[in-house]
Amino acid sequence: MLKVMLWISTIFLFIVKKLSGANVTISGEEPPAAPVLFLANHFTRFETFAVPYLLFSKYKRIARSLADDTVFVGWLGGYLNLVGSISTKNKARDCIIVDDFLSGHADWIIYPEGHMVKNKRITFDNGAFCIHTAMREGPVHTGAAMLALKSEIMRKKVRETNDAEQIQRFCSRHAVDRKKINENLTLHIVPLSITYYPVRPGKNRLLLRLDKWFNLRGTRLFEELEVEINLLMHANMHLHFGKAIAAEHYLDQYMEKHGGSLDDEDFIDGLFEHQRREVINDAMARVYGNMQINFDHIFILSLVTMPTLKVCPSYLKTLIYKNARELAKIEGLNLHPELKNELFKLILDQNYAPFVSAIRLAEHQKILYRDSEGDYLFDRHLLEQEYDFNKIRVKNTLQVILNEIKWQRKIVKLAEHNATYTEAELRADNFTHLQNIDWDLYEREYLSYHDDGAPTQEDVGAPRVWYDPENTTGLVFSHGYMAAPAEGKKLAQYLFARGINVYLPRLRGHGTDPEALKHVSADDWVLDFERAFTAMRQVCDRVFIGGFSTGGLLALLHAAQYDTDGVIAVNSALKLNNLQVSYIVPTLQAFNEMIAHLHAKGIKEWVENKSENPDINYGRHPLASIAQMEKVMKRVDKSLENITEPILVLQGDNDPVVNPKSAQLIYRQVHSSMKKLIMLPRKNHIIVTGAGEEEVFEIVHRFIGDVLNTQ
Numbered sequence: 001m002l003k004v005m006l007w008i009s010t011i012f013l014f015i016v017k018k019l020s021g022a023n024v025t026i027s028g029e030e031p032p033a034a035p036v037l038f039l040a041n042h043f044t045r046f047e048t049f050a051v052p053y054l055l056f057s058k059y060k061r062i063a064r065s066l067a068d069d070t071v072f073v074g075w076l077g078g079y080l081n082l083v084g085s086i087s088t089k090n091k092a093r094d095c096i097i098v099d100d101f102l103s104g105h106a107d108w109i110i111y112p113e114g115h116m117v118k119n120k121r122i123t124f125d126n127g128a129f130c131i132h133t134a135m136r137e138g139p140v141h142t143g144a145a146m147l148a149l150k151s152e153i154m155r156k157k158v159r160e161t162n163d164a165e166q167i168q169r170f171c172s173r174h175a176v177d178r179k180k181i182n183e184n185l186t187l188h189i190v191p192l193s194i195t196y197y198p199v200r201p202g203k204n205r206l207l208l209r210l211d212k213w214f215n216l217r218g219t220r221l222f223e224e225l226e227v228e229i230n231l232l233m234h235a236n237m238h239l240h241f242g243k244a245i246a247a248e249h250y251l252d253q254y255m256e257k258h259g260g261s262l263d264d265e266d267f268i269d270g271l272f273e274h275q276r277r278e279v280i281n282d283a284m285a286r287v288y289g290n291m292q293i294n295f296d297h298i299f300i301l302s303l304v305t306m307p308t309l310k311v312c313p314s315y316l317k318t319l320i321y322k323n324a325r326e327l328a329k330i331e332g333l334n335l336h337p338e339l340k341n342e343l344f345k346l347i348l349d350q351n352y353a354p355f356v357s358a359i360r361l362a363e364h365q366k367i368l369y370r371d372s373e374g375d376y377l378f379d380r381h382l383l384e385q386e387y388d389f390n391k392i393r394v395k396n397t398l399q400v401i402l403n404e405i406k407w408q409r410k411i412v413k414l415a416e417h418n419a420t421y422t423e424a425e426l427r428a429d430n431f432t433h434l435q436n437i438d439w440d441l442y443e444r445e446y447l448s449y450h451d452d453g454a455p456t457q458e459d460v461g462a463p464r465v466w467y468d469p470e471n472t473t474g475l476v477f478s479h480g481y482m483a484a485p486a487e488g489k490k491l492a493q494y495l496f497a498r499g500i501n502v503y504l505p506r507l508r509g510h511g512t513d514p515e516a517l518k519h520v521s522a523d524d525w526v527l528d529f530e531r532a533f534t535a536m537r538q539v540c541d542r543v544f545i546g547g548f549s550t551g552g553l554l555a556l557l558h559a560a561q562y563d564t565d566g567v568i569a570v571n572s573a574l575k576l577n578n579l580q581v582s583y584i585v586p587t588l589q590a591f592n593e594m595i596a597h598l599h600a601k602g603i604k605e606w607v608e609n610k611s612e613n614p615d616i617n618y619g620r621h622p623l624a625s626i627a628q629m630e631k632v633m634k635r636v637d638k639s640l641e642n643i644t645e646p647i648l649v650l651q652g653d654n655d656p657v658v659n660p661k662s663a664q665l666i667y668r669q670v671h672s673s674m675k676k677l678i679m680l681p682r683k684n685h686i687i688v689t690g691a692g693e694e695e696v697f698e699i700v701h702r703f704i705g706d707v708l709n710t711q
Contacts, residue, residue: 024054027334028241028290031059032188035104036244037148038063039283040192041291042111043118044228046237047194048085051109054239064100065109066093088114094147095175101151101187103180109192110144112280119392120403122288128277129284134389145279146272151187152247153271157262158183189279191242191286196235197294197336198357199401201227201394227393240334242286250275288407294336295354297405298323300398301412303362303378305419311368311376315423317346317355318538322418322426325433330410342437344527344534347430348562358398367398427538428469434535438463438528442506449513460486460616461511463532464504466496467539473708474501474540476532477568480549481629482609482618483686484511487548491688494697500704501540505532507551509625514606514618517625522632529554533562542711544704546648548688549573549658550629553636556666559647560639566646566707568700571685573658574637574665612686640669646710647672648703650696652682674710676703 031038040051048067055061064084084106086093100106113131121132128139158181161167168178231237254275260267302319303311324339338354346352362368367383368376383402387395406412421429442463446455455462461484467474475495479487485504492502507528509520529551536543545555546568559567607626611617647670651663660679667677678699680687687696 023236024050025236025238026054026058026241027238027292029243031055031061031107031190031241032244033185034061034107035101035185035187036061036063036107037101037144037187037189037247038107038109038192039144039189039280039287040109040111041194041287042113042116043120043194043196044116044231046228046232047111050237051192051194051239052084055107055109061107062105063107063109066111068115094143097147098151098154098176099180101148102154102176102182102185104182104185108144112140112142112144112284114141118389118400120400122403122407124285124407128281129288139277140280140284142276142280145189145276145283148187148189148247148279149250149272149275152251153262153268154181155183155185155187156248156251160262187247188244189247189283190244191283191290193238193240193242193287193290193292193334195238195240195292195294195404196231197238197292198235198296198354199227199393199397200230200234200357200361201397202230238292238336240290240292242290245279245282247279250279253278289332290334291404292334292336293327293339293405293411295320295324295338296358296398296401298327298339299355299358300402301405301415302419304380304383304402305412305415306378307419309378309380311378312423313359313376315426318423318426318430319418320355321346321430322421323415325430326414326418327411330414333411342531344530347534347537348530350563362398365396365398431467431535431538434531434538435463435465438505438531438535441508441528442511445508445512445516449515459511460484461506462486463506464489464492465535466492466502468496468499468501469539471499471501472540473499473542473544473565473704474503474536475544475546475568475704476503476505476529476536476555477545478505478507478529478532478547478551478554479510480547480551480571480686482510482517482611482621483548483613484616486511486616487613487686488688490693491697491700494694495701495704498701500701501536503532503536505529507554510618514620514622517618518622520625520628522628522635525550525554525628525632526557529558533558533564542708544568544707546570546700547572549685550632553632556636556643557632557639559645560636560642564645565711566648566704567643568648568650568703569663569666570650570688570696571652571655571658572636572649572662572666574633574662612684613689617686640666641671643670644672646674646703646707647676648700649675649677650687650699651677651679652684652687653679654681654683655685656683657685674707 038051038055040047048065052063052065055063062084064086066088067085069087069089086096090096097108100108115133115135117131117133119133123130123132130137130139154176158167158178251271254271258267258270260271262268298320302316302323306316306319321343324343327333328335328340346355359368365382367379369379371377383396383399385396393400418426439462442461443455446459446461457464464485477488477491479485485506488502488504492504495502505528507525509517509524529545529547533543533545542565544566545558545564546552547555548570549572552569552572555567556569556572558564605623606620607623608620609618611619649663649667651658651660653660663677663679667675680692680695682692684690687693
């Protein structure tokens with residue numbers, strides 16, 4: 001019957017999930033074979049229904065749970081009974097749980113906090129995890145640990161005793177049915193960490209409709225629905241299953257240290273008294289330690305550790321980025337994917353959604369407010385203000401989010417240390433960090449194709465930076481397809497000599513070995529350019545972006561998304577002259593993909609290339625990588641109308657690869673108020689080096705100067 005109801009529950013909650021848009025993610029280890037005691041933190045009522053459903057739908061496990069006695073009313077109480085939940089006030093609850101542990105009939109989900117910890121106030125005092133709520137102040141409950149230990153003592157006694165009569169007396173003394181003890185099983189304790197992101201209170205249509213029907217406003221239920229309906233509809237619920245701990249381990253640990261016999265009641269009482277705390281503290285340390293750390297955690301932690309009450313958004317972003325990347329170095333932290341993937345967009349994008357959302361929440365709850373000059377001020381007193389326990393999730397959401405993380409002193413100390421740096425120091429540090437990422441990617445790729453030692457800064461594929469802190473203007477200039485950063489070296493030296501910092505990034509797959517191009521995508525190239533753009537943004541007041549050929553396309557793509565002072569596209573292709581590249585090659589690529597589905601070898605895997613600059617460019621390239629170049633071209637074509645920054649389009653009039661019409665298309669489609677199109681008499685594709693290079697350098701320098709003089 002229980003399994004049937006779980007199937008029904010699964011279908012019901014699946015429909016709710018689809019209709020609401022609820023998003024659930026899971027990480028950690030797959031739970032071991034039953035029986036398992038899942039010990040979890042408790043923040044919402046929804047968990048009572050959702051966690052058994054998720055365990056059943058993901059792992060086909062039957063899991064029962066304890067639920068607050070107040071929800072066992074009407075149809076809801078009937079439903080909970082049918083799916084195996086029991087009330088916390090059920091007099092037989094302990095016997096039922098132990099029976100399931102001994103028989104392996106079902107797993108159990110228990111929340112040692114005892115009730116929803118809405119304020120997330122957690123401390124680690126005198127070796128014990130404690131909660132601080134309106135209902136209770138003190139250590140989390142150890143009852144679940146007691147039941148786990150009791151069941152394993154029963155099982156251990158049965159395993160080690162051959163005297164049936166003695167076993168029967170032992171079981172009777174502890175109110176256990178011998179027939180239910182499966183001595184071949186082992187109970188495991190699995191810490192289960194539940195995190196929600198983002199937590200945003202606010203009235204919604206469903207809540208308003210329920211209020212209209214049932215007049216809920218002003219009630220505790222109204223507050224709970226205001227938070228939990230939004231979590232269900234708009235947040236991610238993340239479950240992290242920690243490493244399983246065998247309950248028997250705690251018996252062996254105690255017996256090895258203290259000796260004694262399971263026939264000695266005083267010994268057993270001592271074991272219970274001591275080890276129940278060991279079990280619960282071990283488990284809850286992992287529960288709270290494996291909470292998924294997300295952007296909101298870093299936002300509020302950075303805000304409260306800032307040295308001033310005046311909040312400069314650019315400084316706050318820089319501090320958040322520093323904290324996020326330092327957290328990634330702490331082993332074992334469960335970081336949200338957003339924090340693992342380098343927050344470039346936080347610095348580049350004025351409308352970076354997680355930052356804007358957190359700022360709006362802080363403003364709505366009056367923690368941030370604007371002064372007469374329009375600057376943000378931080379009201380620390382209001383953040384620390386005490387609220388009614390049942391209203392805090394709505395009234396002071398950021399305090400709740402901060403409480404979830406601030407018990408971890410290592411993380412707090414890291415943030416406090418980073419907050420001692422000035423904005424200029426943080427920017428310089430981030431600049432160095434981003435360059436190091438670029439270099440590490442190059443070095444790893446280089447070493448995978450070369451066995452003649454590590455690369456050097458003078459290699460053609462090495463990303464290069466010309467930087468003087470006295471210069472306030474910078475240029476990010478990317479090489480083209482099949483080329484390498486050395487392609488722009490002379491341009492960089494020319495501009496740097498005239499007071500402009502220059503970053504020449506490396507697009508992955510380039511400057512090492514043509515084989516590397518098989519393993520990269522257009523998204524990789526976009527990220528590589530974005531990293532360099534972010535780096536230059538950190539140390540220069542004015543930043544221009546540009547590139548040659550495909551590098552110019554990447555610059556155009558970024559100019560369409562982010563603010564920049566100007567964009568430079570040199571021989572950048574929306575149309576190609578080379579028939580092999582523009583028509584035959586894509587056709588072969590499609591044919592090869594079709595052949596691949598038949599598990600046969602493609603008709604052509606490589607395209608030979610007669611390079612104008614063989615010391616830098618590859619002499620051949622894989623067919624598959626051309627498709628990635630085409631993706632960039634298509635994205636740029638769709639985004640040109642979003643470019644409003646000053647733009648220089650530079651094109652050779654007899655380019656053998658890029659159709660000069662590309663320059664006209666780019667020039668016409670951008671919406672820049674200041675735009676220049678210059679056609680140069682050139683027969684080569686590569687015009688940033690070789691004959692006539694000085695003219696190109698002068699044009700670029702003059703454009704940057706003209707823009708700076710008009711702003």
